[in-house]
Amino acid sequence: MATFATPDQLLVIIDPVARSTDGESVRIAKDVLGAGAASTKVCLPESPEEFARMLQRRGSRRPVLIGDDRALVRTVALLHRRRELAGCVLSVVPVGPVLGVAHALGVPTGAVAAARAVLDGTERRLDVLVDDSDGVVLGALRIPPLPAESSAADPSGAGSSGAPSSGGGPHGRPWLHSLVRTLAHSRTARPSRLAAAPPSPGPARLRVEVDGETLVDLDQPVEAVSVTPGASGTAEVVVRPLSLGADAAPIEARGRTVTVSGADFRYRADASVAGPVRRRTWTVREGALGLMLPER
Known part of the structure; x- marks a missing residue:
């Protein structure tokens, strides 16, 4: 028998990295949610398996994640792999070291504002990208991966969904490694060696196809490719060809499927770096993600 989430009954899942990096914001969010909802059940998972069990057993409660981009992507990936994403409305209070994706999706900054959006916001359906290995991308993906201090590359080589790339890496790495990296980062002024993507090897020769039409071929070196759910x-x-003298104008297109192929390449998707792969296809899933956001 199907169950339907009740707006004032919340399942609050708190990511361990959020608890370790910003306990005060976690406490504030819990207080606001507890005061505004008829019922809240708070869960403190310590492993990916425990997290998955809690999410699966949510019953009629609406899931609320307190965590950063990596926790958000893991949650969406779990729901997608179980084919439950379309029937679920997710709420997020962004807390942790990597928050760019959540904020770009429209989730407010600050624990109070985000928690109020959970209680008083409206559901908005957002497009996502799904690749041919069942990985999910919420924001932009970039080839080659751009270094970013606010993002953390996954040394396992997993994509944003946690599904192994064709390069192959362990799936379900214990969160202890993520916690250790985060604590090490917070104790030093220098970014960790895992906090940035591998340096770009220079121009790449890639074939980029949009809805089956070739946008750029292997004979044209490119500096960068970006794909964003529109x-x-x-x-x-957007494809940026190699500049020869004067700056080359970017090549732009829109479509439902995007295929990139060529020599081994890596790409940054949301908060992770995936690859190397020789071919990958992304397909837009319209309105696949239901997210509680502030009323416009």
Whole structure:
């Protein structure tokens, strides 16, 4: 028998990295949610398996995640792999070291504002990208991966969904490793060696196809490719050719499927770096993610 989430009954799942990096924001969010909802059940998972069990057993409660981008992507990936994403409305209070994706999706900054959006916001359906290894991308993906202090590369080589890339890496790495990396980062002024993507090897020769039409081929070196879920079920694709003297104008297109192939390449998707792969196809899933956001 199907169960339906009740708006004032919440399952609050608190990611361990959020608890360790910003316990005060976690406490504030819990207080706001507890005061505004008829019923809240708070869960403190310590492993990916425990997290998955708690999410699966949510019953009629609406799931609320307190965590950063990596926790958000893991949650969406779990729901997608169980084919439960379309029927679930997710709420997020962004807490932790990596928050760019959540904020780009429209989730407010600050624990109070985000918790109020959980209680008083409206459901908005957002497009996502799903690749041919069942990985999910919520924000932009970039080839080659751009270094970013606010993002953390996954040394396992897993994509944003946690599904192994064709390069192969362990799946379900214990969260202890993530916690150790986060604590080490917070105790030093220098970014950890895992906090940035591998340096770009220079121009790449890639074939980029949008809805089966070749946008750029292997004979044209490119500096960068970006793919972002756009609007109305299409992705925005931008290819920057190698500049020869004067700056080369970017090549832009929109479509529902994007295929990149060529020599081994890595890409940054949300908060992770995946690859190397020789071919990958992303397809837009229109309105696949239901997210509670502030009323416009």
